[in-house]
Amino acid sequence: MLENLKKEVYEANMLLPKYDLVTFTWGNVSAIDRDKGLFVIKPSGVDYETLTPDDMVVVDLDGNVVEGKLNPSSDTPTHTVLYNAFPELGGIVHTHSPWAVSFAQAGIDLPATGTTHADTFYGPVPVSDALTQAEIESDYEENTGKVIVRTFAERGIKPMDVPAVLVQDHGPFTWGATAEKAVYNAKVLEVAAEMAYHTMMLQGHGDVSVPQYLLDKHYYRKHGANAYYGQKTN
Numbered sequence: 001m002l003e004n005l006k007k008e009v010y011e012a013n014m015l016l017p018k019y020d021l022v023t024f025t026w027g028n029v030s031a032i033d034r035d036k037g038l039f040v041i042k043p044s045g046v047d048y049e050t051l052t053p054d055d056m057v058v059v060d061l062d063g064n065v066v067e068g069k070l071n072p073s074s075d076t077p078t079h080t081v082l083y084n085a086f087p088e089l090g091g092i093v094h095t096h097s098p099w100a101v102s103f104a105q106a107g108i109d110l111p112a113t114g115t116t117h118a119d120t121f122y123g124p125v126p127v128s129d130a131l132t133q134a135e136i137e138s139d140y141e142e143n144t145g146k147v148i149v150r151t152f153a154e155r156g157i158k159p160m161d162v163p164a165v166l167v168q169d170h171g172p173f174t175w176g177a178t179a180e181k182a183v184y185n186a187k188v189l190e191v192a193a194e195m196a197y198h199t200m201m202l203q204g205h206g207d208v209s210v211p212q213y214l215l216d217k218h219y220y221r222k223h224g225a226n227a228y229y230g231q232k233t234n
């Protein structure tokens with residue numbers, strides 16, 4: 001079942017070590033077939049060196065395993081909540097990439113410090129609300145998804161304008177139209193977080209965000225009807 005999607009999800013997972021985004025097994029990628037209402041996700045705790053497309057697990061939008069011989073990622077309930085809440089999502093990534101995690105642990109939104117950030121994220125990447133003790137002690141991974149959705153709703157952020165979040169005290173989730181695009185966004189987030197850290201240290205005071213007109217220019221040269229970056233594909 002969903003053999004092509006399993007291959008796609010396997011290949012996207014293998015991009016995480018390639019792009020230096022994971023330590024040990026601390027990350028996962030999934031992608032969804034919206035027509036079938038099923039998504040494919042990495043199994044939990046399996047070394048990237050031994051992973052195969054056949055190890056991928058198929059899950060429905062209630063979070064039930066439909067096919068697979070291995071346990072799905074421990075973060076499957078978070079992915080399930082995000083796919084249900086944000087219908088535009090085709091793929092989701094979670095990592096513990098250190099620069100993004102540093103902002104999550106500090107509880108500081110990742111500011112749009114320059115065009116590297118603005119090319120991909122239309123504004124700051126938010127830190128989520130912290131999970132309460134009750135949320136952590138009950139359905140933790142499901143509540144992690146809910147707190148992400150709540151944060152975007154409270155702050156009026158559209159998920160495809162800023163396809164990333166920093167879960168307070170935990171780390172980044174990114175997403176996109178496909179699994180590969182979600183991995184791309186995870187790498188941009190990590191690079192932008194490292195640059196932002198150095199920018200903040202060097203500048204040493206006050207706001208390091210670019211002005212709105214530069215954010216607009218760089219985001220919309222790559223997104224929407226008037227985008228002109230790159231090559232025409234047809």
Ligand SMILES: O=C(CO)[C@@H](O)[C@@H](O)COP(=O)(O)O
Nearest residue numbers: 025026027028044045073074
């Ligand atoms: O957050 C964590 C661990 O703290 C997990 O996301 C990470 O280790 C990946 O787990 P899985 O191997 O996908 O179950």
